[in-house]
Structures are given as C-alpha cells and as structure tokens.
Amino acid sequence: MNTDKAFRLSLFFFTISSFIIVASIVVSLIATSYPIFMRDGLSFIIRGAWNPVREDYGILPALLGTLITSAIAIAIALPLSISLAVFSSELIPGKFKIIMNNISDLMASLPSVIYGLWGLFVLAPILHQFVMMPLHTHLGFIPLFSTRPVPTNLFTAGVLLAIMIVPFASSVIREAYSAIPYYLKEAAYSLGMNRWEVIRMMLGYIKSAIFAGTFLALGRAMGETVAVAMVVGNIMRFPKSLFDMGYTISSLIASQFPNAEVYEFMVPALYGGAFMLFIMGLAINLIGFSMMRRMVVHR
C-alpha cells in the first residue's frame, strides 16, 4: 500500500472517531438509564421525588428548574445581545468595533467555574440585596416574587446564565448584521428613515439569525453545569416562585452523582436525567442550525 492511501485511510479513521464517540455516548446514556425507565416509565419524568432510601426518583422539578433558569436567561440576554451586536456593528467606528468584539470573545472563553465563583460570592449577594429583596417586599403579592429569597436560587442562576450566554447569542446576530447587503441599507435611508428606523428594519431582515442565536444560546443555558450548580440552591422540590431554591438537570447530576453508586437506581435515574437533557439540547440545537441555514438560503 502506498503512503497516500495509508494517509487517506488514517484521516478517515480519525474522522469517524467523532461519530464513534457521539454514538457511544448515546448508547451509554440509554443503556445505563434503561432500568429506571423500565421500572417507572413516564412517571420518572412527570413526578417530583428524590428519596434514595426508598429508591424513589422523579425529576420533574429539575426539568422545571432547567426551563425556568433558561427562560430567565433568554429573557435578559436577548435584548442585551441584540443591543451589543447592533452597537458594535452599526453605532461605533471600526477601531472600537474590534475592541468590543474582543471583549465579547473574551466573555465567551472565560471558564464557567469562574463565572460560578463570582456569581456565588459577588453577584448573588448584590442581586439579593438590591433586586430580589426589594421586588419581594414591594411586589411579593405577585406569585413570581412570592418566596422570601435567599441569595442562591433559580433567579440568581438565570441572571448568571444570561451573563454567560450574551456573547454567544450576540456573535451570531453580529455576523448576520454585518452581512446585510449595503444596498438594502441604502434603500431604507433613501425612503427618509432615520437611523433607528433603519436598524429596526434590518433587525426584521435578520430575524431568522436572531432566532438561531437565541436557540443556540438556549442550548448553552440548559446544558451549563458548574456555574449553575454553584448558585441555584440545590434543593429538590417544586419551585413556588422565581426566588425559590431548586435544581436544574445538570446541577442535579453534578451534586448527586458522587454518592449515587451506593443506591441501586440512582445512577440510572441520573443517566435518565442526562438523557432527557441530551434530547432537549439536541432538539433545540437542530432548530437553531436549521434557522441558520434558512438565513443563508434567504440571501
């Protein structure tokens, strides 16, 4: 066999290893979680329970926690990341643009454990004193704010996640915004639109990119583990308000897995949670990617 052929074969081998890894991960998730689904069926997903002594597991509260924290994160991050993208591609001159983009890239490459540490010791007390307590005291009659907050809870986790996902959402939006054809902006200005009206029109033009960025960021928020585990409170119960302590699927795995081997069904239960997380993340990312592709076709 000649060297070219051997080289090509080895390239092929390395390339398919990614498929093997992903396939093995899926298989190991299914194979390990299978006992809990066999024993409990759907009730594993639609009930709330975490009683290892009686081997009773239901992960609905953690699923809700994942949804609540990511919803808070998206609600906060979306206006911020759109503004960041528009600001750096439309409102400031080139030199500052590069600085802004570098800051945004740096935000994306900071380890989540550092976000978590800062969230736990700096952000959580600030939010507690200046946001959550005032909201609870004055607007506590609204169910969303009804729980008397402690610093670490679902809301804090949501805000921290928002900070973490802004650079991801905004870079997708930024790329689409700077790819808008110049002649469209000219058309808008020639109709006598002012800058804001042109920006609003262009945001409409790239709305599929905004959706794509949102979905990709949502996927990140749902999968994030350590930063959330450090500020979410880690209690298995149905959240009564945004200010309640809780779990997300990933933080549940992070904090329960170390003692899971002692029990018969806890490992399957946690893998079951991981499997759910995998399915949700995959669905959301596939939606995001297809949006991104539509954006390309659109042009």
Add this chain to the structure above:
Amino acid sequence: MSFRKIKERIMLGLIAILALLSAVPIFAIIFSVYFEGMKHVSLSFLIDLPPPPIGDKAGGIGPALAGSLILIALALAIGGTIGFFTGLFLSEFSHTKLAQQTQMILQIMVEFPTIIVGLFAYTVLVLPLKRFNALAGAFALAIVIIPYIALNVKEAYKSISFTLKEAAFSLGLSAPTAYLRVLLGAAKSGVLTALLIGMAKAAGETAPLLFTILGSTFTYFAGLDQPIHAIPLLIYNFALSPYERWHQVAWGASAVLLTIILTIFLVSRMIIRGART
C-alpha cells in the same frame, strides 16, 4: 423636536446603554478575581499543598496546578491529534458526504453539555478500572476539545490558496509530506490558534472532571491510572465548602486560572493579528 426624532434618540441611547451594560460583568469578574485572589497568590501558593480548612495556615494549589498541566497536555495529545486530522479531512475532502456529516456532528459536539461527557468517561474509564483516574479526566477533556480544534484546523487549511496547494503537489510530494511538512507552514497560525483554543477549553472545563479524577488533594501525580487534581475542580469544591479559608484558596486559584486563560487569549490574538499583516 418631532416625536420621531425623540424616539430615535431614546432607542439609540437604549441600545448603547444595554450594549455597555452587557460588557460590565466581564470587567467586574476580572476585577473581583484579581482583587480577591492576588492577596493569596505567591510562589509557594503555586507549589504547596492546600491548607487545612480551619486556621490560618499557609498553603497552596500545587497538586491542582500540576494536575491541570498534566491533564491539559494529555487532552491536547489525544484531542489535538484527532481534531487536527479530522480538520484536515474536512478541509481537503469537503465535497464528500462524510465531511458534511462530520461537520454536523462536530457542531452538535460543540453544543453538547459537558457534564454528559463526564458521565461517559466515568462509564468507560472509571468503572472498568474501579478507580478515579487521570486518564479518564484527560479523555473527557479531549472529547470536549475535539470539535473546537477540528473546526478551526479546517478553516486554517481552507484558507491556504489553491495555487499553493497545486505548487506543493506539483513537486511530486506524497500527501503526508505535502500536508504535514509544506502546507502546515502556510496554515501554521490557524493551526496554532486552534490548539490554543483547545488548550483554553481544557484548562477551564470543570464538568468533565467532576466524576473522573476525584481531585486528590495531597499528591501531585501518582500515575495515569490514579486520581489527580485540577484547578477548576479545586475552585468548585472549595467554593462550595463552608470554610472561609478554602474560599480564599478558591479565589487565589481563580486568579491563577484567569491568568492562564488571559495569556492564551492574548497570545492567540497576537498570532491572528500577526497572520493578517
């Protein structure tokens, strides 16, 4: 001033305020980490064993730093190799169905929750060895960094002009010589950046290490099949402990980790800028 003009002013102002607001946390974080952390960092902090939780004894993050360096090197060796050749394949055989599907799989891997990768490494490398071990951690980190390296290496090789590729092959070189000796030079800065991105990821990731390396606090390195420690894991464990002294160590370790990340970031920016000019 007309209503329209007022609205324009307000909206443009709002955009600027929100954009600047979204950049505040990064500065707040860097400030906090260095302000709280640098008080505890010294040469001995980088070398010593962690202090006991109670009392004011000096101590450091020696095992975690050593462990992190070993894990980064191992993860780069495994993930870098797989990622590099995958990226080369994606660039040179981009027309094939396999390349398109691989691209999709890699994009999914980028978005994969890393905690799942940790569980996977636990299943395949911790359970069979019946012991937490360094190899499992490195393996998990390698899986995390493969897609980043592959996608960036692909871009690096893609950016080489076609005439240069023609020139390399017209010399009658074999494919491995052409790609790995001649053309690697042209793709150098891109490939280096790819490895640096992988390195930063491997240095900062925590979730893949939670169930794989245990975090042995008192040994630096005992073998690939033995437990090992890492800085991110130490920060996580110590921050969640109830001890004030360990919180201080966590801040100090964060300052060290942040310095590593910032250095890698700056170096990669310099390489990118150097490649442009």
Add this chain to the structure above:
Amino acid sequence: MEICDLNVWYGGNHVLKNINLKIPKNVIFAIMGPSGCGKSTLLRAMNRLLELNPTAKVSGQVMVDGINIYSDKIDVTWVRRQFGMVFQIPNPFPHLSIYDNVAIGPKLNGLTKSKSELDQLVRWALEKAYLWDEVKDDLRRPAAALSGGQQQRLCIARAIALKPRIILMDEPTANLDPVAAMKIEELMLELKEDYTIVIVTHNPQQAARVSDYVAFLYLGELVEVGETSQVFTRPINKLTEKYVVGRIG
C-alpha cells in the same frame, strides 16, 4: 433643481470637481459616462445619501425649489423624502410583503391618516409602476418571490409612494434582461408627466432613447450638458463625441 459648485472627496480623492447643473421640471435628465467617473456619487450627493459613507466630504449647494438641501437647518431625512430613489440592484426588502414594501415609507413618514387611505396610496403607486395587475391578488406574498423586473418596478412603486418631487435612478436596468429593461424605460417616459427624473447610465444608447437632457461626466468633471438631440448629433466637445460613438467606456 440646481447644483452649484459641487465638490466631493473620498478621503483625499477629489472625485467630483466643480459640478454646476440646472435640471428643469418634468424631464428625464440623463447623466452618462464610463464606470468610475462619479455618476453614482453625483446622484447620491443630490439626496445626501452620500453621508452614509463616513469618508465622503461634500462642499457646494444643491437647490431644490429654492431650498438649499445642504443648509444646516435642513433635516436630512426630510431631504431624502423629497427624492424617490431606484437602485442598480433591485432591492426590495425581501422579508417584507409586496404591500409592506410600498406602504413602509408613507407609514413611517405619516403621509396617510387611515388604513383605507394607505391602501389607496399603495394601489395608486403599484398601478403607476405597471405592477398592480400582476400582483393585486397576492399583495401579502414576500417581495423576494417576484422576478427581477417585477422587483425593480416594485422599487419604483416604493419610491413614488412617498410622493417625491424628483426620482433618482442609478442604472435601473443594468441588472435586468432586455424585455424587463424595456418595460422600465417605457415606465420612465410615463412617469415624466408627473416627476422630474434623473437617471444615471453607462450606456449612451439608453440616454439617447429616454432622456430629454443629457450630461456627460468624465473623471469627475462635467464635460458637456445639453439637449439630448443636440449632444448626440452635434457634440461640442471632442471627448463627448468619442464617447457617444463608443470609443470611450
């Protein structure tokens, strides 16, 4: 419209030099010249669209009905509303419907008071642009679904829906097939009844076919201006003569 001593620089490049022009009402005024001579720049100086380019610097006056549009007291968005503009690449907003493409200008500028008035205006503009019969049954379709020629007529409808004084056209047929281009030329002759049209073209035959007056621009300088018939039959300048017989450009 009158242009007095107009100069334009891009950075250090002097791209338009001492332009003086008088454009009468209800005519088609063509600006022709080889590519890169500054035609598009001159057109964009007329409605101050040039200001989108941060390196562009303008001096001189452009008077529209006795108002200098470069005066400090004048609002630039008001200036642009006095001109309808049609571009080289048909550029309707692809994510908006046919209806919304025409309606967006009047809506934002508060030209109509009620929905029915807006409907009427949209219909009027589309009829004027010879497009109504082709699209009246599906005004809600996205504009991107139209053919190139239809898109360009939609852009003309979008421009006249603003009820402008002057229509500026930047090589409006350069990216169209000959049949679609002919339709646009016919449309221009029709629109001349109500509007002054300034068209930029690199094609002297087109200028000869549609325009009443023509200006020849070469390397940023105005070489010759006059009635189309005179410029094409008895050009004064040697350069113009070379251009109209096809030896430059």
